[in-house]
Amino acid sequence: MTTGTLAFIILAAISLQVGLFTLTALYRRRALFCAAASVPPATAASTWKGFREFVVQRRVSEDPQGTICSFYLRPVDGRPLPPFKPGQFLTFRLPVDDPAGGRSGSVIRCYSLSDAPHPDYYRVSIKRVPALPGQPVQPPGVASNFFHDRVTEGSRLKVRAPAGHFHLREQDQSPVVLIGGGIGITPMLSMLNRLLESGSPREIWLFYGIRNGREEIMGDHLRSLAERHANFHLYRCYSAPADGETAGLDFQHRGRVDVPLLRATLKPAHYQFYLCGPPAMMESLAPGLEELGIGDIFYESFGPATLARPGATETQSETAAAEISVTFGRSGRQIAWDRQAGSLLEFAEAQGIEVDAGCRAGSCGGCQTPIESGDVVYDQPAVAEVEPGHCLLCITRPKNDLTLAA
Template identity: 30%
Template sequence: MLLSGMAGAISQEEHESHHPEQYGKASQDAGGGMMGMMGMMGMMGGKGGMMGGKGGMMGGGMDGMMEKMGAPKPKDLYPSLMNLPELTPEKREEVRKQADERVGSGTALMGKGLDSLSKGAAREDHAAMQEAISVIQEGLAQLDSGLAARRALAEGKAPRNVALQWFKREMNLLPPAAATSDHAFGGSVFHALTILILGTFAAVMIWMYFFKMRRASALLKELGSPGAVAPAAVQAQAPVAQPQAPAVKSAPPAEPPEFPAMRSRTEPVEKWSGKLRVCRIFDETPDVKTFRLAAENDVALPFTYYPGQFATLTIEIDGKKVKRSYTIASTPTQLHYCALTVKREDQGLVSRYLHDNIKEGDLIEVSGPNGKFTFTGEEASSIVLIAGGVGITPMMSAIRYLTDIGWHGEIYLLYCCRTTHDFIYRAELEQLQQRNPNLNVFATMTRAEGTVWMGLKGRFSAEIISYLVPEIDKRRAHVCGPPAMMGAMVGMLKELGVPDDLIKTEAFGPAKKPAEKAPPAEIPVPADAPAVNFTKSGKSTQLPPDQTVLEAAESIGVEIDNSCLSGQCGLCKVKLCKGQVSMECDDALSDEDKATGLILACQAKATENLEVEA
């Protein structure tokens, strides 16, 4: 039986054809074939044979030889099976367990590979799909070796034939078609598993296709009106014969398309406070820097804002926390950071600290956004932006936003600064003007002598503004800069016929510095002075006629956020629960704020008792 199995595996003629010089004479002997077969069996059998133990050619040296020939390494079960007839029951049980483990691990690997292949195909990740195929192949190899070992143990005969057939198959020595029944059983299992795997893969692909088609159909149904246009991604996935997808037949619009309202997409959230990370610092001019602030750990900012709003920084300097507000110069379309452009003032406590001490990577406490000095393109069909010095920052936020969204209204920027060295954002504005024909930038230098400047010189006048901006009386105007410059510009705009409700202003610093006052202990308080009660803190104090609610609060340790002290920023808004106040400036209050009882603590004064929510 052993000889017949061996003869079925390899013929005498085949062996002689490989070694003619050795078997040319012996083949004539009637017993030569038998002796050759027995010699072959000896090489394949014992501990020193070709396929035997660790010292055999196909035992210890098999790995290296097969790696050079491009074949996979032999499975470790086959050397153990070579001595199957002599194995003890304990050794047989050990081999059976190894075979079972091999079958289990192979099945698990194929399952894992199929799952990875399905996921990779869904997202068209070809690298992942290739890796999944390698895992499936490894699983098949392990399953094949385990099944072969089980077969040898179950039949209890010709284990060497099983090993030899495996070796010839791995070395591509078998004929194209299997002629013996020994191949039929193993081959059918392998083929069945292959067909099962391919069938499963095909089923998964078909299911994913119909799932995408069903989802595309549902999205098309939700588009609304018959004239609605499906998004490009949905149209690309939808089948040609989809009845829900209406044909789009619309001629190009004669007029520029109307851009959707900003508040319909990015309505600013409630006020946010927390720490932001300084991700980049740029020098705009010798004394102006831009600080980009990003989320501490996330990619996107934790808040949204309108172009022209400001944020308030809280900086600890010499053990004392100081707050200052700075306009956000970046565009709300940039979701990953906000940019604050700050000029270093010789007497500016916070600005000097930012320029001299803050470095990239530092964390800064920020709150906001705040402010009403905004323009999103919804408020008017054109905009005139007039700025002086660092007052260009809110204008730049609006320009960046309007050009980002492709707004088609006319934009005029009239910018005044001292010299070309003080021209903030000059390079960016030149590029934006080249790419946006509706952006008109006019700059003038007040100290142009000795510099290379061929533009306007001096300050803007009503005649120059009227010449640069046609029909200015019909346009909305925003003015930001030093108080004196703002006052002069507002007068010119009114002279040119611009209505008051189309003129918006904002000072980038205190519009009016608070007058020097004697220390509270030295101010005599009238006996009949009204009192102010702070309901949240449970504290109260007298309120002299010339003292603001904010000053009264600070005198007894009640904290109210504040920054500009001029009624411009609106950071000190508090609710008035009882009483009446007067305010010299209430620009930071909207009509809605006033209707709900909000006042500016830095401006509010009273001659009667008050109750304030603070």
């Protein structure tokens, strides 16, 4: 064999190996992408597009002070309900004006499903947001007060299909730690009910942070579950117990849910942590848990929905510094956009353009708008599914001259 032939054979072998490696890597990437993008298997009854009409079948007051109310919903069309993943939420369009702007006579809000999936109803549990004293006084919450004051048994509501990436990982068998602060308990209730109703043998901890028993929701239900299921450990943490409430009897821990408490209570293991609560709780717990390194952490934040914060998220994005014009197709208005304008949602609202909005955080899909021309840049990854050729106004800015169908 000549040196040339030998060199040719070596080169051919190397090329073959590189080719095979590249093909395998591409196949793996595609498989991973498909797995990440997969949604629950769709059946004829599994989902719907846009808003579907539901009727309120029952409402139930859930806490001693009467500030949290559950609403049981059935579809008006009588067709079966698709299952959802415990932890997901529903998006509602309510026929009420949003003083913060948006489309007149319409407000969009998200509410977590608060029960395990059942084929014949969905349940959400909503806390009334009261007016808060201060300078200036903060007005009462629009949607939550609408639910409490105007939604009765027989009321009809427009509802989007269950959505959200914050949900129970059921295929995993590691022990589960559910941490709910205040109304952040709702997705935890869905996960807890699902695990126990399905007879899961997984060890389950629920750390429920509230001030005292007056704020506790579904107290009897939680206590009864803890008595009936040896694998479920209920840990009520009262930061300000009321007179007469006794540690060990009415609650398990005096104080907030924090990392020292979790460290002292949980045996060494690899856990799945699910967190939802007020910003202060999330800000202290999430990094603390990550530092502990004893499991996977999933979290969701409800956040205020209507507070417009123009320019609050000063961009690190690739939006160009040069002048950009944004055209709103419906009104035909063409307006110069600058960095101080904030997200496209804040920009539209500031200009008096009527657009839909809900969570203001890329979760509900409420602000999804078709792009007629131009490009946008996302400030953060979208949680809602975004259709091709559309964008979520609440978490995007224009990259170049843009025409929106809004």
